[in-house]
Structure formats: structure tokens, C-alpha cells
Amino acid sequence: MRARVLVRPKAGILDPQGKVVERALPALGFEGVRNVHVGRLIELDVEDPSRLEEMCDRLLTNPLIEDYEVVTETAPGPAAGGGAQGSPPGGAADRPAPGDFAERPAPGGVSP
Amino acid sequence: MIGVVRFPGSCDEVDALKAASLVDDARILWHQETSLQGVDAVIVPGGFSYGDYLRVGAIARFSPIMGAVIELARAGGPVLGICNGFQVLCEAGLLPGALLPNQSLRFVCRQVEVEVVDAGTPFTRACEEGERLSIPVKHTSGCWFAPAEQLDRARVVLRYAPGHNPNGSLRDVAGVCNEAGNVVGLMPHPEHAVDDFEGSTDGRKLFSSLARAFV
Numbered sequence: 001m002r003a004r005v006l007v008r009p010k011a012g013i014l015d016p017q018g019k020v021v022e023r024a025l026p027a028l029g030f031e032g033v034r035n036v037h038v039g040r041l042i043e044l045d046v047e048d049p050s051r052l053e054e055m056c057d058r059l060l061t062n063p064l065i066e067d068y069e070v071v072t073e074t075a076p077g078p079a080a081g082g083g084a085q086g087s088p089p090g091g092a093a094d095r096p097a098p099g100d101f102a103e104r105p106a107p108g109g110v111s112p
Numbered sequence: 113m114i115g116v117v118r119f120p121g122s123c124d125e126v127d128a129l130k131a132a133s134l135v136d137d138a139r140i141l142w143h144q145e146t147s148l149q150g151v152d153a154v155i156v157p158g159g160f161s162y163g164d165y166l167r168v169g170a171i172a173r174f175s176p177i178m179g180a181v182i183e184l185a186r187a188g189g190p191v192l193g194i195c196n197g198f199q200v201l202c203e204a205g206l207l208p209g210a211l212l213p214n215q216s217l218r219f220v221c222r223q224v225e226v227e228v229v230d231a232g233t234p235f236t237r238a239c240e241e242g243e244r245l246s247i248p249v250k251h252t253s254g255c256w257f258a259p260a261e262q263l264d265r266a267r268v269v270l271r272y273a274p275g276h277n278p279n280g281s282l283r284d285v286a287g288v289c290n291e292a293g294n295v296v297g298l299m300p301h302p303e304h305a306v307d308d309f310e311g312s313t314d315g316r317k318l319f320s321s322l323a324r325a326f327v
Contacts (some may be wrong), residue, residue, distance in 0.1 A: 003125045013257065014280070059174070062167055062203065064259055065210045 001049050002073040007061050008039035039066075114322065115141040115151030117181065117197075119161035119172045124303060127193065128157040132281045134316065135323035144182075152182050152191040153234070153322055156197030158250075158301060166278030168211060169199035171176040172296035174287040176216055178204060190234040191295045195251055198287070207288055207297045208266040209258035214251070215280030221250040223311065225273035226286045226300055233293045233320045234271055234325035245270075247300040249278050249286075254299040256281040256288070269296055 009015040017038035025033045042060055046052060052070050061068045114132040118125045118140050125140060132138035132155060141148065141160075148154065161172035172178065178200070185191045185206050193201035201207045214220060225246055228239040239245070256279075258266055262281065270287035277284045279299070287298035302315030 014212065014215065014255070016213055016215050020217060059170065061168070062170070062210055065212060065257060066264075 001046055003044055003046050003049060003052055005042040005044070005052070005056055005060055006039060006069045006071065007042065007066050008037055008068070010065055010067050013065055014041075023059040113151045114138040114153045114155060115148055115159055116155045117141045117143060117177055118157075119143045119175060121161045121163055122157050122159035122196070124143070124158035124194065124196075124301065126264050127301075127303040128155045131306045131315065131319050132305060132322075135319045137322065141177055143172070143177045143208065146176045146180060148177075148180045148184060153325075154184060154192070155301070156181065156191070156193040156200050158195030158197060160309075161196055162202060162254075167203070169196060169201075169203040172196075172200045173203040173275060182206065185295045188292060188294050190322060192235050192322075193295075194229055194301055194303065195249075195254070197300055199253065201295060206295045207290055208262040209256050209282075209285075209288065211253045211299070212255040212257050214255050214278070219250070219252045219308045220254070221248070222277040222278065223248050224276040224286075224300060226270045226276070227273050229268045229271050230289065230293070232291050233296050233321075235296045235321050237267055237324055238317045238321040244273060245302075245305075245317065246312040247302055247305045247315050248254040248312075249300045251279070251299055254279040254281065256285045256299070265291075267291065267293065270298060270300065 015037050018036040021038060022033060022036040049072055056068050056070065057063055114136050116125050116129045116132060116138060129138050129140060139151065161169065165171055181191060182204060199211045200208050223246055225244050228236055228241055228243045228245065231237055231239050231241045267289045268285050269289050272284040272286050287296060288302055289296040302318040304310055305312040305315030307313060
């Protein structure tokens with residue numbers, strides 16, 4: 001099963017990378033951007049998704065300073081993320097809607 | 113005998129070995145070894161173990177030699193982590209907190225003044241509390257952070273003197289130890305301040321403390 005681990009600095013922890021990006025955007029004319037945080041994306045194929053949480057706690061993240069979210073791919077469908085490979089440039093309609101990641105079932109939840 | 117760990121990507125292990133040799137016999141411990149070969153104390157040196165992949169110290173913490181280092185630490189043996197070694201010991205859960213990227217997001221390399229806060233550890237007992245030492249720092253991720261539940265209990269060993277904090281660490285922390293005091297982690301590099309040509313020999317005190325700890 002394909003899984004994605006989204007790692008972000010814990011709330012309240014100084015995130016100098018986020019701050020730098022936040023300051024850089026208005027310099028390019030992108031106004032109205034706030035609360036920028038820079039994290040990491042780890043993608044992996046796993047045989048046993050029930051062990052993902054343990055992997056995150058022991059190696060993939062440092063729970064003292066980072067929060068994470070695990071996203072597993074559901075059955076391949078027409079709008080699934082796997083289709084992104086062949087999507088035409090600028091095909092915004094094919095992209096998952098914002099917030100899509102968060103709404104997918106977590107490991108251990110409903111999955112085929 | 114003092115053992116100095118060498119990971120792929122370590123770069124200060126030879127300086128640490130030479131500094132340790134000033135006070136005792138010393139040898140390198142390769143990361144693939146699973147035994148400490150009879151050493152009484154371990155130094156986890158600076159560098160970029162395993163390329164700093166994933167997070168600083170995250171991979172090195174699981175290398176074969178670290179099992180033996182953790183065992184020594186739990187048995188009360190002296191263990192010193194310097195810079196990347198400090199990061200590794202935090203990742204291993206032997207020391208409180210974690211090292212975040214410097215607030216400036218820049219690599220800093222300069223001589224700093226630190227104050228000895230705790231002279232009760234095997235690495236600071238030749239110092240006086242409140243004493244100032246001039247020791248260099250050189251790091252990109254040296255901003256020590258601990259969540260509230262760890263912060264007030266953490267034993268601080270060295271603190272940057274006012275105006276000398278190079279990385280934005282909480283409470284100007286430059287070094288901490290575990291509750292028992294036998295495991296110490298420092299961002300400054302005492303092994304680079306042991307000879308006159310280096311501009312300061314203050315780092316020697318940390319190594320001679322260790323010699324005293326053995327007596």
C-alpha cells in the first residue's frame with residue numbers, strides 16, 4: 001500500500017524556514033499570505049499499514065518537535081493521486097482538492 | 113580508556129581522539145561494532161553522521177554501536193556528545209530536548225563564551241560553576257529546544273554568555289545532561305580548544321574533568 005507521511009513542525013515551535021518563506025512571498029508581490037510552515041513529505045510502500053504509526057514515532061518523525069499525518073492511498077480510481085503521473089500540465093481539475101489529504105482515512109481505519 | 117565513535121560522515125572524531133589522548137588512552141569505535149571494546153567512557157563526536165538524512169542524528173541513533181553506548185549510559189558510564197553527537201544522544205532519548213535549525217537558518221562558525229552552570233558532571237568537574245570558557249561552535253542545527261514538560265527538569269551544563277548565543281537556543285542553553293549527570297551533550301566543540309595554536313585551551317578542562325572522574 002502506498003502511504004504518505006506529512007511531517008510538520010509542532011504548533012508553537014519556532015519554524016525559521018516558514019518565516020523566511022512568509023517574508024519572501026510579499027517581496028515577489030504575493031500579498032495576504034500568513035502562517036507559512038515548511039515540513040517534509042515521506043512517501044513509502046508498506047505491506048502492513050498498521051505499523052505506520054510506530055514507524056513515525058520511532059524513526060520518521062521526532063514527536064518532541066514534529067506532528068505528522070499519515071495518508072494512505074485508497075483503491076485506484078479515476079481521481080486518485082496515482083493518476084497525477086499522466087495528468088497534462090496545468091490540469092488543475094485532476095488535482096486533489098485542498099484538504100483532500102486530511103479527509104482520507106487514516107491507517108487502521110477503513111481501507112480495502 | 114576513552115572510546116570515540118566514528119560514523120560515516122563524522123568529521124571531528126580525530127580531534128576528539130587527540131583531545132581525549134591528552135588525559136587517557138583513547139581509541140576509535142567504528143559504528144558497525146556492537147561492543148565498546150572495554151572502554152570506560154564514550155565520546156560521540158561532531159560531523160554529519162549518515163549525511164544528516166531525515167533529521168540530524170536520526171539514523172546514527174540506530175547504528176549498531178549505539179546499542180552499546182546506550183547500555184553504558186544507562187549503567188552510569190560517562191558519555192559526551194559534541195555537536196552532532198549531542199543531536200544523536202537527544203534522538204536516542206538519552207538527553208532531554210532536540211536540536212532545531214539555527215534561528216538564522218545559517219551555518220555559524222565562531223568562538224563563543226560559555227558559562228559553566230553545572231560542575232557536577234564527569235565532564236565539568238574540573239571547572240567552577242559560573243566560570244567562563246572560550247570554545248568554538250560550528251553548526252547549522254544547534255538551537256536546543258525542549259517542550260515545557262522537559263524544560264524545567266532539564267539539567268543545564270553550559271549556557272552561552274550574554275550576547276553569545278549563536279543559534280537562538282531556549283534559555284541560552286549550550287549543553288545539557290541527563291538527570292543522573294553522566295550523559296552530557298554540548299553544541300560547542302571543546303576538542304577544538306585544547307592547544308595554544310587554536311587560540312584557547314579552555315576545552316581541555318572538559319577532558320581533564322573526565323580524567324578526574326576515573327580516579
